[in-house]
Amino acid sequence: MGYEIVLGQPAAATVAPNPHPQTRGRVRLLRARPPLWPGYTGTIKHPTSGEEIGFPLRCDPYPRETILRDHNPTCDIRTYAGGLSTCHHAWHLLDADQEIPWKDQPLTYRFKFRFYFQEYDTTRHIPAYGWNTGIGGDTAEYDVPQCAPGTPVEKCTHEITGVVTAPAGNMHFVGAHYHCHAPTCLKMEIYNNNTGELICAETAYHGQGNDIKGTDRFDETGYIAQRICLWGNSTYGLEKPPLMAGVPLFIRAVTNSTYGHHGEMALPQMLVADRASL
DSSP, X not given: OOOEEEOOOSSOOEEEOOSOTTSSSOEEEOOOOSSSSSOOOEEEEOTTTOOEEEEOOOOOOTTTOSXXXXXXXXXXXXXXXXXXXXXXXXXXXXXXXOOOTTTTOOOOOXXXXXXXXOOOOTTTOOOOEEEEOOSSSGGGEEEEOOOOTTOOGGGOEEEEEEEEEOOSSSOEEEEEEEEOOXXXXXXEEEEETTTOOEEEEEEEEEOOSOOTTSOOTTOOTTOEEEOOEEOOOXXXXXXXXXXXXXXXXXXXXXXXXXXXXXXXXXXXXXEEESSSOO
């Protein structure tokens, strides 16, 4: 089950070879936007249902992001090879010679969650809310190209960066969770771009099962933990929430590139509050 890539244009259409020959369908190049790179936006069209998914201009110029400057495939529909824009209900991402498996057998899976909470206490708790940003394309996704053959695994890394300015006001950071994909995500960092100060660094923690004393709850064989940054009351051993309103933030994401892959993400998910303490 392939798909057709259709690109919008006010002028006449031209037909070009399919840049994804492993899929069915054709590509109509309908709109070029100078400069040639980034050149094309448009839609991705399902060949059977006719459903179309928009593919907007999704990458920003440097220094906001480096992926456009570096011609990352996710920035142009002609080179886009996979990611969220091809993941939709009833769409099957298969090669042209593959049949759809389990046509009449819905796959059933379950999630299990455990929530911990405290009753809200105005003498202890400060209202907080989420602020998400990213340095990739649409929904902060991008492609990680494979490193050169023969490169040692520890040297097979890919890095992207970007600069994002936090909204004005009284925004304080109280928590940071960096959304990236295991097992290739190695680390993400946020710096104050004015001073160079490191605000938060999170490194993927690969459990080895060596903690026989039970003092390291993250050391579990086969599991990867992305331990978060927290700020708060010094009574609990936390640093004071930093005031970040209006501050330009330099974001850096590093992944392993032993194998190339699509749809990686660099998406800092911040928990913020309008005051630092009670």
